[in-house]
Amino acid sequence: MQSGQPQFEQEMVFEAEISSLSVAASPRSAGDDQDHIQALMEVRVPLPPVLVHRPTMRVIDGVHRLRAAQLRGDEKIPVTYFDGSESDAFVLAVESNVAHGLPLSMADRKQAAGRIITTHPQWSDRMIATTTGLSPGIVSEIRRRAGGSNLVEGSRIGQDGRVRPVDIAAGRVLASKLIQENPGLSLRQIAREARISPETARDVRNRLRRGEDPLPKPRVRARPRPEAVVAATPAERARAEPSAVTSDGGAISRSRIAERAAAVDRLKSDPALRFSETGRTLLRLFNFLTLAGAEWQAIVDSVPPHCKGTVTVLAREYAGVWEEIAARMDYEVTA
Structure with a gap:
């Protein structure tokens, strides 16, 4: 909790x-x-x-x-x-x-x-x-x-149990006032009185020492160009959709990856699997495999050259294990 x-x-x-x-x-x-x-x-x-x-x-x-x-x-x-x-x-x-x-x-x-x-x-x-x-x-x-x-009282409790101000700006202003009135206060004392983190109190104190405003300037986000927000057609989205390359040179679209992840989520909600140890093991295995194409590519790219041969052999062997499992399941379903 x-x-x-x-x-x-x-x-x-x-x-x-x-x-x-x-x-x-x-x-x-x-x-x-x-x-x-x-x-x-x-x-x-x-x-x-x-x-x-x-x-x-x-x-x-x-x-x-x-x-x-x-x-x-x-x-x-x-x-x-x-x-x-x-x-x-x-x-x-x-x-x-x-x-x-x-x-x-x-x-x-x-x-x-x-x-x-x-x-x-x-x-x-x-x-x-x-x-x-x-x-x-x-x-x-x-x-x-x-x-x-x-x-x-202008503050809320966060997930870590700490009390923080709703308005961080008000906390910074109060911290700057406390520092000016009593420069000898520790960062923890300032943070406790102003209901901000010690790091925020440190930033306020450093800003005052440099003669800067205790409130950082808000970041200005660049607005997207008009052409960037034009809705794409289904065909355009399909062409732009990233895909993962399969072993036979084909590709798995993002929509197929999403469908696969959704199927795993449905299995996770099945009590017959969730409430047994072997079922939870199967769900954990599936959970490891619900990665997007870019994530798989990142794994491939991260394997050092001297390990690629071993990883390739193991990947093919484990793929064979999954093929065997699929064959057994298919046999039991059709039997």
Whole structure:
């Protein structure tokens, strides 16, 4: 979990009566996914324990595992308990559903971000973005629409647990005032008072010594030329699309690479693979192979000349291993 977020004891596993658990206040607006529940029912290895908010007995993470247990006719289910507040329990529910299992929809993640901004206004946009699986820019926009009342004393807590000002410029101005009034203050004292990093405090002090403004000049970004923003036709995009060369001299387009990565992502969400050691090994192998053409070319270019022969032999041998695996899978599918 991120620094500043609620902690809980994950090692202690208990058994709870299924009838005692509640599934209210889920961040998932679409409700249960029956296909996912069916897939969990077919898993032959023990599933991870369900995470439960002890004060309310509400399921934080594992509703689909709970539904699968109910359909199997189980009366009890393994659980771990979280004893924090309800608002922290909701944060944990969102974070858990973003990190693994059936992912939350974009609408659910945005709605969750709005709720977390209200209950945890001191958290930075980046910290909330990491929790909800959104970009910091989207979180910033959601916060802006919610109004300025969500700011807490002009500062927020970052992912590393440090408190930083919302307005860095205000922190720099305050730091310059502190330095001028008391030149003997240490960088840590200045940083703590102005709620900036020690490195920023050092930069402010060096600027003042050189007679410069404590605020650096904003960088001016060059505007793109008009012709650079003209939408390309599908044919033009296909011609411009980078590709990876295959062993037979063909090419794999970026769209095919994206399709392959998407297929691996779908496998990652399948509990039959995620909840078994051999399944996780297979997913890790696939994850290593979902590189773009430029990344593969960078690997090729980085191999020193005296290693190329060995790498070539190994690459062909391992390609043969994958061919053998594919043949076995094909045989089992068609048998």
